[in-house]
Every structure is written in structure tokens, then in C-alpha cells.
Amino acid sequence: MLRGAVMAGAIMAAAIGTPVQAQRCWNQALVEAAQVKEFEIMLMVATLRCQARGTDISGIYNRFIAAHRPVLRAVGEELVREFKVSQSGNAALKAYDRLGVLMANKYGNGVQGLECADFEAIIMQAEAAPKSKADLVSLAQRAGMDPQLPAPRCAAAGGIVAAR
Numbered sequence: 001m002l003r004g005a006v007m008a009g010a011i012m013a014a015a016i017g018t019p020v021q022a023q024r025c026w027n028q029a030l031v032e033a034a035q036v037k038e039f040e041i042m043l044m045v046a047t048l049r050c051q052a053r054g055t056d057i058s059g060i061y062n063r064f065i066a067a068h069r070p071v072l073r074a075v076g077e078e079l080v081r082e083f084k085v086s087q088s089g090n091a092a093l094k095a096y097d098r099l100g101v102l103m104a105n106k107y108g109n110g111v112q113g114l115e116c117a118d119f120e121a122i123i124m125q126a127e128a129a130p131k132s133k134a135d136l137v138s139l140a141q142r143a144g145m146d147p148q149l150p151a152p153r154c155a156a157a158g159g160i161v162a163a164r
Contacts (some may be wrong), residue, residue, distance in 0.1 A: 024085060025154040032137045033078045034147040038103045039140035040065075040072055043123055045107040050116035057120045064127040071133050083150075095150065102148060
């Protein structure tokens with residue numbers, strides 16, 4: 001009995017003495033990077049779906065990717081860096097890949113109300129947009145990109161939220 005009480009006391013002392021674990025949240029810049037990534041993936045999936053239906057918009061999509069490659073690459077690197085904060089090596093890259101797969105699966109059945117001609121127009125507008133993250137963020141937000149994030153969005157400045 002005394003042994004059990006001592007053990008329970010030790011567990012309680014350890015729990016009380018344990019600091020609140022900080023969980024990183026996604027600040028606005030990371031959310032915007034994820035929105036751009038999801039926008040890119042939505043357009044990629046739409047291009048593949050349209051091609052399977054006999055409408056080839058791959059040329060305009062490829063021009064969009066080529067025109068915005070530096071920004072798209074930087075967005076990907078920004079997301080990978082965030083995953084590397086909490087995961088090392090291949091785990092961070094796998095987490096980034098998993099995020100991309102989740103985004104692609106979201107658009108696997110298409111987007112309600114949008115047809116190939118709509119996507120072609122969206123891609124043409126994206127290709128013509130200035131080559132900046134801010135401009136792609138604006139397009140992504142207008143397209144309704146709301147990615148499922150692997151951590152909560154930050155409520156305030158600082159990049160950390162308390163979690164138990």
C-alpha cells in the first residue's frame with residue numbers, strides 16, 4: 001500500500017514538474033505557402049483529369065510551372081524547412097510528400113462547378129501573373145485554397161501555441 005502511494009506521488013510530482021510542451025503552429029507565411037502549394041497541386045490534378053477526358057491543357061499548365069518555377073520551388077523549400085523543425089532527415093521529406101498527397105487527393109474527384117475550360121482560364125491567369133509569392137497567394141486565395149495543415153494556425157505572433 002505504501003509502495004503504491006509512493007509511486008502515485010512520484011507520478012504526480014513528475015506531472016506537476018513537467019512543463020507545458022510547446023507545439024509549433026503555422027504562421028501566416030506558412031499558411032500562404034501551403035495555399036500556393038495546394039493551388040499548384042489542384043491545377044496539376046485538373047490538368048491530368050482534363051487530359052483523361054480528352055481535353056489537353058498540359059501545355060498551358062507546363063508554361064505556368066516554368067514561368068513560376070522559382071517561386072514554386074521556394075514555397076516547397078519553405079514547407080520542407082518547417083517540417084525539419086520537428087522531424088529530421090527523411091521524415092521531414094516524407095511529411096512534405098504526405099501533405100502533397102493529401103492535397104492531391106482532395107481534388108481527385110474534381111472541383112464542383114469547374115470544368116476543363118474553367119481550369120484552362122485559371123491556369124492562363126496564373127501563368128500571366130507576376131512572378132511573386134504574393135501574386136500566387138492572391139490567386140490561391142481567390143480560388144478558395146484552404147489546405148488541411150499538419151498543425152494549428154497561429155492565433156497570434158510568435159509561432160508557438162501551448163499544448164498538453
